[in-house]
Amino acid sequence: MPRLKLFARLMLLPLAREPVRTALTVFAVALGVAVVLAIDLAGNAATGSFHSSLETLSGQEDFEITATGGVPETVLPALTSLPYNLRVTPRMEDYAVLPELRRTLPLIGLDLVSEASRFALQTSGASQSAPFPAAASRNASIETLMARDSVWLGESLGKRAGDTVQLVINDQPVRFVVRGTYPDAGGNESAVILDIAAAQDALARAGRVDRIYLRVPQETSVEPASLEEWRSRLQAALPAGLEVRPAGAATAENRKMLSAFRWNLRLLSYIALIVGAFLIYNTISVSVVRRRAEIGIVRAIGASRVQVLFAFLGEAACIGLAGAVLGIPLGRFMASGAVTLMGTTVSALYVTSRPGDIAFTPSSVALALVVGVAATLFAAWSPAREAAAVSPVEAMARGRREFGVHVARRSSLWLALIFAAVAAAASRLPPIGGKPFFGYLATLLLVAAGVFAIPAAVAFTLRATAAALRSALGVEALLASRSLAGSLRRTSVLVATLCTAVAMMTAVGIMVGSFRATVVNWMDSELPADLYLRPAGNPAADQHPTISPELTAAIARIPGVRAVQRLRAYEISYDGAPATLGSMDLENTQIYRTSDFLSGRPTADVLAELRGTGAVIVSEPFAYKHQVRRGDSLWLSLGTARAAFRVADVYYDYASERGMVLMDRDTLLRYLPDPAASNIAVFVAPGASVSEVRRAIENAAANYRILMFANGDLRAQAVQIFDRTFAITYALEAVAVLVAVLGVAGALLALVMDRRREFGLLRYLGATSAQIRKLILVEAGLLGVLANLSGVALGFFLSLILIFVINKQSFGWTIRLHWPVAVILGATSVVFLATLLAGYYPARIAVRLNPLEAVHEE
């Protein structure tokens, strides 16, 4: 207890004496912790939910059977006739649009009569918790259950039994009667449930089901077998194209596919915390320097080095704990925003996702506390050790010394060079388990190199610019520049803090800007048509609703339409990862596709190879993910068949990270004879009016629910989706910069308090309040400029690692380097202004200091 009392008196009370500065530091840590927590919570919510609609209803199943284009119904009797007493549950699984709520909902077709007991549906007149069979037996006849117009909806959609509801399925509006609702809170997703036959009708997929779930007998007369043995047994009994895999495999595949995305986002979320750690380092360093004499006294009267070490670590831990405690509710709040942003990205690039509930668990709280306290302790270790090493005699004799008089610039520079060299070497190493660990390491090493290079760079820049600064901005600039150079260690820490934030912002800015420019450039060749059509609803990487073939034919007949290109897409699983299989018209390759190929071959040559043959082209992410090269063979499951296809080439593709395999339409139709297209591109004949053709298409499509985009609109929409996708990365960078700026404000405040004597003296020498204010603001501005310059330079090198190592190894995209000058200029200007603003309050404090006390207090 006495020790705690002493700790509170000596270490905590001084923090309370500078409430603004302490609050800024705690808040900076809180923001860092909050971002980490928010991304963790939001990541779980946004990516954990994509399975909920389909799998919460699947119950205890062992296997699922899927096939590209659907599983033929004929498989069902084949399965039931096997001597294993399997429970066989067929499913239709697709999506429907509820236009009145502008929502795309999972559409699930179940064998309602036999499967009714598997989930809770609340029908009219039934009690809230009544299970479906009870309710059905009382209120719903078998005829009602099986009626083609019967649907059951999640009760959150606001419909009641007896209401009618219009849904858009593919491009068709269909009217249904709501027969009941089911509770869709707590993990049960809102979906449209109907009988399997009705679903087949509505989806125009007679004779096929999307998935068959299997439950193998638990106690069986046949010899016991492992799940893997069961899988082989079942697979052997089925046609080659059908895939038997453990139930939930799709979820596992999706999780795996998303893991790189989550990893990268999680690491980005730690930037704010790293920046916060710099600030803790600075805060504790200031604390050590200020209390040098005090440390000498307590050491002289019996305190041990370990006690001094723990005192300063304890101070840091208190700041970390306070930051973490504040960061927890802040993180929970930020998670709500982050989950929406992440959900958008996941849907656009990977798989349909419905943001789930944010699970705020004790482990989340523990994560925040551990992260907050660990980061502060780590950052405080070095200054705390310095405090412990203080010799009592020296400390008392010399009194307070200036902060960091001694900075080993030369050895720091050598360290910087070594770190940079190791970073360069690490960036050349391959990924481990698909994750660019060495890329991350290279990033950290490069940041460390930058940090170690900063003292020399700052000293050189300040020395080189002192005269120019003085003539441009007056004596205040000279004093500011000398003061920054005079306390080089403190200045370097502050510049390093801001520099890290600016560097990461620049790096991400260059990466996203390069990606954006690459995508825009790619769209020029990828989108040559005048008009594009797709069924109504929100686009998602794994949803491929179709356009009626009659409509496509009608559009092709419209005068002024030169050609219609049909693209059909299916979801497939290739080598344990989700992917998209597509087919396209190749009748006139000159106008249809001008994509770039990795081989550099002319497009016409590559596409000619596909026409009517067993050749495919694959997207770059697919090729990277599955290590596929031109000339390799791919085994694809198409319907009930399994066939090998030769890879004619690899093409650049930025539409989705899932990976795509593309073949000739005629080739695919041989396996999957469904003629409907997922998207169509309309080429208007030379001389014909695009707007007239558009009007004619609108007339022809009056009874269909399709969306039509002019070329420019589609590009604009794509860019908009792209920008939304990366909004979260910008948000993370903004928080890191905010943390840095808060830190600079706090540090400047400390600087002002520590230089009271100097400001007092300047008043004695005739300085006006305005001059003192200008001096602080110039210092803040210089910090901002130094951080911006070093941050942009470091950020450029970091961007190379992000683009050519981390992005490539995580996602497989080739991004061409591009400088988003306006973005970088804008961001650095904001940082500069924010730093100036951070100097404003300390400047006011400096002006208010009493010069008499300041000069005579020594």
Place this chain on the structure above:
Amino acid sequence: MPSLPLLEVRNVVKDYETDGQKVRALDGVSLSVSPGELVALVGRSGCGKSTLLNLAGAMDFPSSGEVLIDGRSTRAAADELTRLRREKVGFVFQSFQLLHTLSAVENVELPLLLAGREKARETALERLRAVDLDGLQHRLPHQLSGGQMQRVAIARALVAAPRLLLADEPTGNLDNATGATILDLLLRLTREQQTATLMATHSMEAAAVADSVVTMRDGKISDVKRK
């Protein structure tokens, strides 16, 4: 013929509030210093010497009474006060109060730069020559001895050719021999440049070189001795 006093302190009272208690630091003090005159203020610690210097330098204001520098009251607007300090007053402190990041000549030219004066460097170098520091202008304070630092401080105090020089224990941090040299320098510059110099000191040696010695006790002047 004695010239008109440059500094006039007229019946000045200064009260401070400390922890809710009123403390009278100066109680009816009157004093004058003429150009070319060096006046020493002596007395125990806390007797009000530093307070009087601050009032004399227009860094603080009397609770009652008046301080006139070259005939101008220190009860002026802030801008005018700054100008008054820049033009008329120079300060020398016990602990030198040099900016450790600036070289000797930069410290000396600082008041001129703050006032926006032209030819600051030439004037500063001239002042450094006047205090016998020719050749040391580019040294940083920690590269100078205590006596040299105090010379720099004196050169800085005199760089703007002030009419009034206020020195607070200028030899307090120096050994006897160096202190004596600094006192000689102060006296010489006082005479040469016709500044009115008011020096607070504990040192009998310092008081001995002054034209007048004013003894203070408990905020009041208890004795005045003129040579």
